[in-house]
Amino acid sequence: MTRRSIGVVVNGVTGRMGYRQHLVRSLLAIRADGGLPLSDGTLLWPEPVLVGRNDRKLAEIAERHGLSDWTTDLHEALARDDVEIYFDALTTQRREKAIASAVEAGKHVYTEKPVAMDLEGALVLARAAEAAGLKVGVVADKLFLPGLLKLKRLVDSGFFGQVLSVRCEFGYWVFEGDWQQPQRPSWNYRREDGGGMVLDMFPHWHYVLEHLFGRVRTVQCTTATHIARRWDEDGEEYPATAEDAAYAVFELDGGIIAQFNSSWCTRVFRDELVQFQVDGTHGSAVAGLRHCRAQSRVATPRSVWDPDLAPNVDQRGDWAVVPDNAQFGNGFREQWERFLRHVAADEPFPWDLRAAARGVQLAELGMRSAAEGRRIEIPELA
CATH class of the missing domain: 3.30.360.10 (Dihydrodipicolinate Reductase; domain 2)
Structure with a gap:
């Protein structure tokens, strides 16, 4: 089977949810099982790029799991051509600005919720992603x-x-x-x-x-x-x-x-x-x-x-x-697999930024x- 790598910025990976559910039990679990099979026979292989504010914690996580890509510079990570997806597990107050940066960089967005502190901020993100033609998803675990x-x-x-x-x-x-x-x-x-x-x-x-x-x-x-x-x-x-x-x-x-x-x-x-x-x-x-x-x-x-x-x-x-x-199985991994297929194979994913805005x-x-x-x-x- 042909293997296709897909770069994923994981921002907030030093937090409990970002680390346990999204990195270890989802992305790394997919890799441990040999990748995510697509309907055309391709194996999708997520390549995490770890992002956070604490370089010591990032280095420890990377070493623990045999990963090499980590940085404290979000904009540097978003500028990479091999990165297609931005994932956000930050605190609520910091999330809106980070997602906006990812949209501006042309990356597909998958994120924890709430996506913004208020409705207007959530709608701004949804409209910007729609205007850019990006695929977006929000965790509905x-x-x-x-x-x-x-x-x-x-x-x-x-x-x-x-x-x-x-x-x-x-x-x-x-x-x-x-x-x-x-x-x-x-x-x-x-x-x-x-x-x-x-x-x-x-x-x-x-x-x-x-x-x-x-x-x-x-x-x-x-x-x-x-x-x-x-x-x-x-x-x-x-x-x-x-x-x-x-x-x-x-x-x-x-x-x-x-x-x-x-x-x-x-x-x-x-x-x-x-x-x-x-x-x-x-x-x-x-x-x-x-x-x-x-x-x-x-x-x-x-x-x-x-x-x-x-x-x-x-x-x-x-x-x-x-x-x-x-x-x-693990519900977080199930949603990750659906979103990865949404990006790579255009399969449907109903939990978008509009749905998230209704929650906000x-x-x-x-x-x-x-x-x-x-x-x-x-x-x-x-």
């Missing part, structure tokens, strides 16, 4: 979780009948940093650095809702900064200026009501760190990261409210496990809803 893939299977089969509502419980306790090391970086809790639950998670909730159930029409949101002071990576105390929890109601096409509680200040009493429940006229399902259970209309027990008697129904026991029926729009209007204390309609983007 939640859609590739085994639990949500099974949930999508139920949706597509018509299992639910008419979908009535969606509920999501997401989050866990992030240690403040004074007595145990926090699991998330400190910038997540500083508004001035692009932090906050809404900007972080609403773009994810948007593509989940849009892909599985329909367009989001309205948002009503309440936010809170439950933990006012935290401690950073150096053990220094700092004020939390961004919200660490968001409680939202979304209205979707068809009258579907979606309720999403997102919090870094909650202790988990559920099977997984995120749990979706979908209720419909013909059935319901509960899905997490990996598992999915369902209950059909004919298997629904007759529940009667009686606080004076002990419960005589096993509410969880009547739910059936939705089987895997497939091999589920939802976050922006969610924060506005919280500030103004009202329900806000979401206009269609031109």
Whole structure:
């Protein structure tokens, strides 16, 4: 088979997500398996160019994985003729400028989200990439979780009948940093650095809702900064200026009501760190990261409210496990393979910068809803 190399700038590779999911478990995993086969028999071989601000960390990563190309100069990397794709795993505040540089350099763009701090910035990027004729993609990793893939299977089969509502419980306790090391970086809790639950998670909730159930029409949101002071990576105390929890109601096409509680200040009493429940006229399902259970209309027990008697129904026991029926690989790698085929073989990739802009729009209007204390309609983007 003919092997074709494709240069990929990986910016932000020293961060947890950029390193673990995108470099090691995606690009290097593709190489470890001999490359990515295309329909014409070509083997696509990604050649990572590591970019970051810390030359010591970059050199260590390169040496660890037998790579030679790394630089702290993004513009130098983008100027290379053998580079076709720019990938961004930077912090939110730095992402928009870097993507704009890649578009100006004529590189195809694949990026984490949110793509910008506000809707106008996201639309500027989308329009610039369209004008340049570039291919673009945005990570939508939640859609590739085994639990949500099974949930999508139920949706597509018509299992639910008419979908009535969606509920999501997401989050866990992030240690403040004074007595145990926090699991998330400190910038997540500083508004001035692009932090906050809404900007972080609403773009994810948007593509989940849009892909599985329909367009989001309205948002009503309440936010809170439950933990006012935290401690950073150096053990220094700092004020939390961004919200660490968001409680939202979304209205979707068809009258579907979606309720999403997102919090870094909650202790988990559920099977997984995120749990979706979908209720419909013909059935319901509960899905997490990996598992999915369902209950059909004919298997629904007759529940009667009686606080004076002990419960005589096993509410969880009547739910059936939705089987895997497939091999589920790493979702980040799955999307990387799709985007590489999009660039090299023009195969479709629906998660573009326009879709990402709609996610940023939802976050922006969610924060506005919280500030103004009202329900806000979401206009269609031109």
